Amino acid sequence: MDYLANAREVLQCELKGIEALIEALGSNSSAVVAEAFPRAIKLMQNVEGRIIVSGMGKSGHIGAKIAATLASTGAPASFVHPGEASHGDLGMISQKDVVLALSNSGETKELADMIAYTRRFKIPLIAITSGQNSSLGKAADCLLLLPPATEACGATRAPTTSTTMTLALGDALAVTLLTEKGFGETDFKVYHPGGKLGAAFRRVSDLVKDHDVLPLVESGSVAAKAVPTISEGGFGCVGIVDEAGELIGMITDGDLRRHFGKDFSAHTVDEIMTASPLTITNDMLAARALELLSSNRITALFVVDGTKPVGILHVHDCLSDGVM
Known part of the structure; x- marks a missing residue:
């Protein structure tokens, strides 16, 4: 047959x-x-x-x-x-x-x-x-x-x-x-909290809670201040904020490596930061946030409310929660 x-x-x-x-x-x-x-x-x-x-x-x-x-x-x-x-x-x-x-x-x-x-x-x-x-x-x-x-x-x-x-x-x-x-998507998520379908419809807010202490330093600070802030934060990055608390830049541990050899005490964070960094919001689909992380080859993104940082989403937050 x-x-x-x-x-x-x-x-x-x-x-x-x-x-x-x-x-x-x-x-x-x-x-x-x-x-x-x-x-x-x-x-x-x-x-x-x-x-x-x-x-x-x-x-x-x-x-x-x-x-x-x-x-x-x-x-x-x-x-x-x-x-x-x-x-x-x-x-x-x-x-x-x-x-x-x-x-x-x-x-x-x-x-x-x-x-x-x-x-x-x-x-x-x-x-x-x-x-x-x-x-x-x-x-x-x-x-x-x-x-x-x-x-x-x-x-x-x-x-x-x-x-x-x-x-x-x-x-x-x-x-x-x-x-x-x-x-719609939000309704569907209510009935599918588990498995791949539930993960696909999770929002950034489902994965990230507001942080009491974010890795932030003020604009104009010496670059050397960013090093311990990145280490203590555990996210591999630090946000640069202006006097109003608005996010104007971001420094990653990769940025520090690229500027290795410089006297960080002689430079400001503004000189080595990435200005107007990519950000996300709490209502964004987590799958979309993960796509931004992957396509830009970065491990963390600041979550903002308007222009003020309110949290950080790390790629591990997505992967550990089943977002693909």
Whole structure:
């Protein structure tokens, strides 16, 4: 067997399903899903409670992922197993919720009690299914009808293309909701404090606290004063401030090495400093600050409020916190 050819065949089959879904959602499409998608967004956007996602088997696994994606992007959502729902978990669904039910055939018997529950208590029901005339399709207030597509496993018709299409449609719902709500980087960070995603959205203020004592010397001071200040500060640099406390320059240990041999007692810090140094602010993304450190081949940057230094970000602060 040509394993790679078989893999490509599977992916091509699933790709055709996605392409059919894209075509069905076209702006000029008369497909059922194109008409229903905006209504589904409005139902989910205006829900007072939570978006309850449910499905059985493979659809259940896809549903759990959709619920997790919705929740992580600012749309309160939970997954409720339809089998458990019939044994008490229907109580987890309130009249302020909206239910998103997944079933490729639309005839999943385990969903029957949940469907009946939504009809009894007038809870909005959104369905993702290929069965327009199925029990689920007919009961739904909003039918997101999947276009016809061939399962990638033709021999068994195991859920493959259909689950890929369902997952993609769920992502489309989540991202559209995110965009409509104006959910941005700051909001995203609240739901993703850990891992690489959390690190990517950290701000400089998350890594650097205001320092009581910064390595600073006054403009006009003899250069020799910068040496112990750099050593004691531990950041490999010293900031030069004017009478108003505004940062006007910076000296690094590299600057001192480049001026090695000079009589530092005979020169001022102004003569060897880098004037108008590169600075950052507390609200800058830490990843952007790290990029500035890397591209300029420096190890530390002063954090300023206006033009006054309030802290220092060292490259180790970024790396130790997982910012890449």
